Amino acid sequence: MTVPASMNALILKHDGLSDTRTGADVDTLAPYLEYGAMPVPRPGAGEVLIKVRMASVNPSDLYFVKGEYGQPRVKGAAAGFEGVGDVVDSKGLYAGYLKGKRVAFVGGTAGSGAWAEYIVASAATCVVIKSGMRDEDAAGHVVNPVTAWTMFDIVKQSGSKSFIFTAAFSQLGKLMAGLARDNGYQMIAVIRKQSQAAHLMQLGAAHVLVQSDPDFDSKLAGLCKTEKPRVLLDAVANQLSADIFTAMPSRARWVIYGKLDNEAPSIPETGQLIFMNKKIEGYWLAEWFRRASIIEKLKTLRAVQNRFISGAWKTEVVATVKLADALEELPKALKLGDGKVMIVP
DSSP states (O other), X not given: OOOOSEEEEEEEOOOXXXXXXXXXXXXXXXXXXXXXXXXXXXXXXXXXXXEEEEEEEOHHHHHHHTTOSSSOBOTTSBOOOEEEEEEEEEESHHHHHHTTOEEEEEOOSSSOOSSBSEEEEEGGGOEEOOTTSOHHHHTTSSHHHHHHHHHHXXXXXXXXXXXXXXXXXXXXXXXXXXXXXXXXXEEEEEESOGGGHHHHHHHTOSEEEETTOTTHHHHHHHHHHHTOOOEEEESOOSHHHHHHHHHSOTTOEEEEOOOOOOOOOOOSOTTHHHHSOOEEEEOOHHHHHHHSOHHHHHHHHHXXXXXXXXXXXXXXXXXXXXXXXXXHHHHHHTTSOSSEEEEEO
């Protein structure tokens, strides 16, 4: 196909990081993004040019456009980390193999983003998508599903058949619930609304704790005693997270992979880190990709796709927004409910 010289995109208005810490909620994107035309990026060595079919919207995208993600923005570049599309140009041996194929990709921090008609991505971060997989599942194929799969390895290594998961009604939490059920593990899900509980248990959560429940602390203590969870997978990192970690048994690991709350937590019993051998650590998917062998990556990505194709996993999409309408419609779509929002060119 003939690649045009220009394309439409949601373009970053600022460089670098921001001093603000307002979180992932957005009422307007106007201070951070503008919709307009920009040159189509060209692939360098080991890179591919992808015609975007669909891009997902993750909390990390929103943190990034606001300058709060920890990775500096590039003014004038397109926003958006993750999506699915067709490779239309390439440079390099493996990149050449990808030409003409539908791929899931991750990009966005080096000047080319997914909230656009085209994106340049490293061929090494692209995953060829099987024909039986929907675009809706492929667009979010890498960040949430691979995170779920690889974090579940942390649970399996803990020696306990149970674990605690906060913000559990997220897309990632839903994937983890099914993974736990299918492997005989007990997921203790922490959620904000009682209305979310039944669906999460249907997806595979063994226990659900609602934050506003007056008996939350006693129910948590009971589950920590009977189930002995030793991993807390946490995207919130607030005082409730710290209190949950404090209530957990010896050798517990608090694994933080996000910061959805701006509150700075305190740990009242720091002696637990010494005398109960507890640990606090971070998890970043990019680090897993750097560390994992090619065989480990291929096995993981194949397993993830097979779960979607078999129906064991499904991306719950709450809204699909056109790129041209996203500045106005995306903030509203993000408030519709607990599901993924997608952007299409």
